[in-house]
Amino acid sequence: MTRVPLLADTRLVVADAAPEDVVLRPPRPPAPLSDVPAATREALAFPLAGRPLAELVTRGGSATIVIEQPVLPIPGAQHEPRHVAIAAVADELERLGVRRVTILVAGGLLRRTTPREIGSLVTPEFRRRFRGRVIVHDVEADDLVDLGDADDVWLRVNPALVETDLVVAVTAAETVLHGGPAALLAATGRESLIAAEAISLLEPSTSRGWLLAREVERRLLARVPVTGVSLVLDTPRLTGPVAGYPYDQEAIERLVGSRLRRLFQRAPGALRLRGLERLPRTISTAAVFGGTPSVAHAEALLRGTLFKGVELREPLDAIVLGVPPTTPFLPRERPNPVSAAYLGLGLALRLWRNAPPVTADGTVIIAHPLPRRFPRPTQTPYRALFFDPHSAGDGEGGLHAAERQAAGDERMVGDYRAGRSSHPLQPFAEWRACMTTKARVGTVLVAGCRDAQTARQLGLVGVQSLGTAVAMAHGRGAERIGYLLSPPYFPLVGAG
Numbered sequence: 001m002t003r004v005p006l007l008a009d010t011r012l013v014v015a016d017a018a019p020e021d022v023v024l025r026p027p028r029p030p031a032p033l034s035d036v037p038a039a040t041r042e043a044l045a046f047p048l049a050g051r052p053l054a055e056l057v058t059r060g061g062s063a064t065i066v067i068e069q070p071v072l073p074i075p076g077a078q079h080e081p082r083h084v085a086i087a088a089v090a091d092e093l094e095r096l097g098v099r100r101v102t103i104l105v106a107g108g109l110l111r112r113t114t115p116r117e118i119g120s121l122v123t124p125e126f127r128r129r130f131r132g133r134v135i136v137h138d139v140e141a142d143d144l145v146d147l148g149d150a151d152d153v154w155l156r157v158n159p160a161l162v163e164t165d166l167v168v169a170v171t172a173a174e175t176v177l178h179g180g181p182a183a184l185l186a187a188t189g190r191e192s193l194i195a196a197e198a199i200s201l202l203e204p205s206t207s208r209g210w211l212l213a214r215e216v217e218r219r220l221l222a223r224v225p226v227t228g229v230s231l232v233l234d235t236p237r238l239t240g241p242v243a244g245y246p247y248d249q250e251a252i253e254r255l256v257g258s259r260l261r262r263l264f265q266r267a268p269g270a271l272r273l274r275g276l277e278r279l280p281r282t283i284s285t286a287a288v289f290g291g292t293p294s295v296a297h298a299e300a301l302l303r304g305t306l307f308k309g310v311e312l313r314e315p316l317d318a319i320v321l322g323v324p325p326t327t328p329f330l331p332r333e334r335p336n337p338v339s340a341a342y343l344g345l346g347l348a349l350r351l352w353r354n355a356p357p358v359t360a361d362g363t364v365i366i367a368h369p370l371p372r373r374f375p376r377p378t379q380t381p382y383r384a385l386f387f388d389p390h391s392a393g394d395g396e397g398g399l400h401a402a403e404r405q406a407a408g409d410e411r412m413v414g415d416y417r418a419g420r421s422s423h424p425l426q427p428f429a430e431w432r433a434c435m436t437t438k439a440r441v442g443t444v445l446v447a448g449c450r451d452a453q454t455a456r457q458l459g460l461v462g463v464q465s466l467g468t469a470v471a472m473a474h475g476r477g478a479e480r481i482g483y484l485l486s487p488p489y490f491p492l493v494g495a496g
Contacts, residue, residue, distance in 0.1 A: 002016070002017040002021075002023055002249075003015070003016060003017075003252070003253070003256045004016070004017050004023055004252075004320075004483040004485065005252060005255055005256055005485075006320065006321070006322035006367050006466070006483070006485075007276075007322040007323075007324050007325075007367075007486075007487065008322045008323065008367035008368050008369070008447070008448055008466075009323065009324070009325045009334070009340075009368055009369050010269050010272035010273050010276060010325045011265065011272070011448075012255075012261060012264065012265065013322065013367050013447075013448065013466050014256055015320060015466055015470070015483055017481070017483050018481075020479065020480060021480065021481045021482065021483065022312075022316065022480065022481070022482040022483070023482075023483050023485065024310050024312075024482050024483065024484045024485060024492065025246045025247060025310070025485040026235045026246065026247065026308055026310065026485075026488065026490040027247065027307075027308065027309075027310070028247045028248075029234035029235055029237060029284065029286070029307070029308075030234070030286055030307055032234060032284030032285055032286060033081075033284070033285045033286065033287070033288070036081045036084045036085055036088070036231075036285050036288065037084055037085070037087070037088035037091075039285070039287075039288040040084075040085045040088040040089060040092075040229050040288050040290075041088060041092055042288075042290075043229045043288045043289055043290030043291075043296070044089070044092060044227070044229060044290045045290075046290065047227060047290040047291035047292075047296070048289055048290065048291035048295050048296055048299055049291040049292045049295035049296070050226075050227055050291050050292045050295075051225075051227075053092065053093075053096065053168075053227060053290075054096055056166055056225040056227055057093065057096045057097065057098050057165070057166055058098070058165040058166065059096070059097035059098075060097060060098075060099050061098060061099065061100070061165035061166070062098065062099070062100040062101070062102070062164045062165050062166070063093050063098045063100070063101050063102070063164060063165060063166040063167070063168060064101075064102045064103075064104050064160045064161060064164040064166070064167050064168070065086065065089055065090060065093075065101065065102070065103045065104065065168050065169075065170055066104050066106055066161070066167060066168065066169045066170070066171075066183045066184060066187060066228070067082070067086055067103060067104070067105055067106070067121060067169075067170050067171065067183070068105075068106055068107070068171055068178065068179065068182075068183050068186060069105065069107045069110055069113060069121075069329070069330050070082055070121070070172075070330075071110070071178070071328055071329055071330060072172075072174040072175070072178050072328075073174060073233060073235070073236055073283065073488055073489070074236075074324065074326060074328070074343070074347075074487050074488060074489060075236050075279075075281060075324070075326070075487055075488065076236070076283070076332075077236060077281050077282055077283045078120075079123075080233070080283045081172075081231055081233065081283065081284065081285040082170065082171070082172055082231060082233075083121065083122050083123045083126075084123060085170050085229060085231055085288070086103070086121070086122050086126070086170050087122060087123055087125075087126040089168055089170050089229065090103075090126070090130065090132070093166075093168070098165075098166070100132065100133075101130075101132035101133075102132055102133045102134075102135060102160050102164065103122075103130075103132065103133070103134045103135070104135050104137060104158060104160045104161070104187060105118065105121065105134065105135065105136045105137060106137045106158070106183050106184070106186035106187035107136065107137055107186060108137075108139070108185075108186035108193050109139060109190065109193050109194070109422060109423040109425050109426040109429055110329045110330070110422055110423075110426060111329060111330070111378060111416070111419060111420070111421055111422045112136050112137075112138065112416065112417070112418075112419040113136050113330070113419070114419040117330070117331070118134055118136070135158070135160050136419075137158050137186070137187045138417055139188070139189050139190045139193060139423060140189075140190065140413055140416070140417055140423075141158070143159055144156035144157060144158065144159070144188070144189050145157050145158075145159055145161070145162050147216065147219045147220075148219070150211075150212060150215040151208075151211075151212075153191055153192050153195045153212060154189065154191040154192065155188060155189075155192055155212070155215065155216055155219065156188055156189035156191075156192075157184070157187055157188050157216065157220070158187040158188075160187075161184065161187060161220055161224070162220070162223050162224060164224060165224065165225075166224065166225050166226075166227075167184075167220060167224055167225070167226045167227070167228075168226075168227055168228055168229075169181075169183045169184065169226070169227075169228030169229075169293045170228060170229055171183045171228065171229075171230055171231070171293075171297070172230065172231045172232075172233045172300075173230045173231065173232055173233075173289075173297050173300030173301040173303075173304050174233070174301075174304075175198075175201035175202065175301070175350075175351070176198055176200075176201055176202065176203070176204050176207045176209065176210040176301065177196060177198055177201060177207065177209045177210070177213075178201075179230055179297055179300075179301075180213070180228070180230055180293045180294055180296065180297020180298070180300075180301075181210070181213035181214055181216065181217040181293045181294045181297060182196075182209065182210070182213045182297075183228075183293070184213060184216045184217055184220065184226075184293065185209065185212055185213040185216050188216060190407065190423065190425055192212050192216070193425070193429070194403070194425050194428065194429055195208060195209075195212060196208065196209030196212055196213070196429075197209055197432060197433070197436070198210065198350065198433075198436075199350070199436055200350055200351075200352050200353065200356075201347070201350040201351050201352075202301065202305055202351060202352060202353040202491055203353055203354075204298065213294070214294050217292065217293055217294055221292070226292060226293065227290065227291065227292060227293070228290070228291070228292070228293040228296055228297075229288055229289065229290045229296060230288070230289050230290075230293070230296040230297045230299070230300035230301075231285050231287075231288050231300065232285065232286040232287040232288070232289075232300045232303050232304045232307065233283055233284075233285060233286070233304070234283060234284045234285065234286050234307070234308070235308050235488050235490055236281050236282070236283050236487075236488045237281060237282050237283070237284075238279055238280070238281050239280040239281060239282060240279065240280045241258075241260060242255055242279065246485040246486075246488075252485075273325055273334065276324075276325065277332075286303070286304070286307050287300065287303055288300075289303075304491075305353055305491045305493065308490045308491055309353070309490065309491035309492065309493040310490060310491070310492055310493065311493050311494075311495070312355075312357055312482075312492055312493065312494050312495065313495045314480075314495065315355060315356065315357060315358055315359045315362070315494070316357055316358050316359065316362060316480055316481065316482040317358075317359055317362050317363070317473070317477065317478035317479050317480045317481060318358070318362055318363035318364070318365065318470075318473040318476075318478035318480075318481045318482070319349070319357060319358050319362070319363075319364055319365070319481070319482045319483075319484060320365040320367065320447075320466070320469075320470070320481060320482070320483045320484065321344055321348055321349075321364075321365070321366060321367070321483075321484035321486055322366075322367040322368070322484075322486060322487075323335070323340050323343045323344050323366055323367065323368040324343070324487050326343075327339050327379075328342055328343055328347060328430070329422060329426075331378070333375055333378060333379070334373060334375075335373075336372075336373055336374045336375075336379050336382045336386070337370050337371070337372065337373075337386060337454050337457075337458060338382050338385060338386055338427050338430055338431055338434075338458070339379075339382065339430060340366075340368050340370055341366070341370075341431075341434050341458055341460065342430040342431070342433060342434055344364070344366040344368070345364065345366070345433070345434040345437040345438060345444065346430055346431075346433030346434045346436070346437065347433070347489060348484065348486060348489045349364065349437045350433065350436065350437060351489055351490065351491050351492060352491070352492045352493070352494060353491060353492075353493045353494065354493060354494035354495065355494025355495070356440055356494070357482065357492040357494070358440070358441050359441075360440060360441070360442075361441070361442040362441050362442055362478070363441065363442060363443055363444075363445065363472075363473040363476055363478055364437070364441050364443070364444045364445070365444075365445045365446075365447050365463075365466070365469045365470065365473060366444065366445070366446050366447065366460075367447045367448055367466055368446060368447075368448065368449070369448050369449060369450045370446050370449045370450065370451065370454050370455055370460075370462070371450055371451065371454070372386075372451060372454055374386075377415055377420045377421045378420065378421050378422070379421070379422075380412065380415065380421050381406065381412050381415075381416075381421055381422055381423070381424040381426060381427050382427040384402065384405070384406045384409070384412070384424065384427070385402060385406070385427040385428060385431060386427075386457060386458075387457075388402045388405075399428065399431070399432070402428070403425060403428050406424040406425060406427075406428065407424060407425055409424055412424040434458075438459065442476065443461060443476065444459075444460045444461065445460070445461050445462075445463045445469040445472060445473070446460050446461065446462050446463060446469075447463050447465060447466040447468070447469035448463075448464070448465060448466060449462030449463060449464075
């Protein structure tokens with residue numbers, strides 16, 4: 001038996017993997033780049049596609065730097081390479097003679113970044129000396145510029161993307177919906193954002209969101225030069241007392257058998273959460289690519305999949321994964337049931353390439369208590385999806401009706417525009433991602449679920465313990481079970 005620790009909310013659950021089971025852990029990160037600013041400048045000077053930055057700028061003119069909220073990877077880090085890359089791009093624009101620089105924070109349907117939080121997106125030193133404008137995108141703004149429609153989806157973009165001499169996207173290649181042209185899509189209206197779906201988060205060909213992002217890029221290129229850099233981030237690394245997790249089995253054994261773990265399990269929930277938040281961790285960069293956002297991002301995403309991915313020679317009969325006590329958006333909070341399900345079904349189990357990790361009639365086991373927790377006001381919009389009897393558990397018809405009702409809720413839209421909560425359509429975007437995975441598997445069990453009604457409301461099956469859930473998977477015919485050591489979440493690469 002191999003002991004496998006799984007983080008289920010704030011608790012650490014230890015599973016016993018049988019010899020025929022598969023323990024999935026990310027590979028050890030490669031040697032990181034020592035000079036991210038230099039790599040960023042080189043990527044801009046020698047792009048994979050398009051002209052070098054020096055040939056695109058207008059001396060004395062303007063430029064818009066498009067950045068995203070750093071929601072991925074999970075867990076994140078307080079200081080990370082994207083902060084340094086943004087400063088490097090701004091400095092390079094200034095060196096080439098650009099006089100007016102605008103930073104556009106493209107957050108899509110996520111809660112709008114508040115003025116107090118904007119400083120956390122860049123380095124403290126750059127924040128003190130930056131003299132340009134910072135704009136936080138508003139999907140409900142009246143001045144969005146019409147780019148026409150694509151596949152019956154209305155494309156409207158932030159004016160900062162067209163009323164400028166140059167657009168530069170500075171992002172990390174995490175998924176087809178995070179980074180690269182997706183950052184441009186995140187600066188559009190709600191119609192295109194709710195349509196940005198994907199079967200796999202690592203295969204552009206399966207993603208309508210990627211096609212829409214490419215279309216936004218193409219139409220912007222007809223108006224203004226567009227370039228960018230895409231960073232390949234390493235898997236987040238924990239340091240301190242848990243250094244080596246989850247790459248080294250020795251580190252895992254130390255963690256499972258340590259006195260610290262036993263004390264951690266007995267501590268109150270709030271204390272456990274505080275301890276997890278304070279675990280020291282770092283994120284470094286493996287590579288930087290430049291060029292038109294779609295080309296640079298596609299190459300960076302492929303490289304990242306090779307660096308961080310784990311090969312699966314054949315699909316699993318069942319897979320077990322833990323869900324951490326965090327939201328897939330900023331500021332980090334303990335998740336509501338919809339967001340907890342999204343972390344497992346919509347994020348971790350869509351990070352596949354070539355073939356899905358679980359067989360068509362397989363079993364997914366998510367370790368999480370799934371409590372009914374909806375912190376106000378940041379997670380209030382999720383209540384509309386969860387408590388509507390004709391939404392999450394009632395298929396596409398009920399979901400569309402609930403979407404229309406939520407989008408017309410002026411109070412919730414006002415909270416989004418004021419930066420108090422996510423857009424009322426964000427919960428529906430997350431749940432659609434969950435439905436993509438649910439449609440591919442036989443059943444989804446929630447191990448350690450404290451409220452079976454909560455699971456039933458989402459069309460899931462609540463189970464008292466992880467051991468019971470594994471036994472149920474065996475009862476459904478599962479012979480080969482995979483245990484996903486996460487977070488951090490990482491790519492699963494099929495043999496196809």
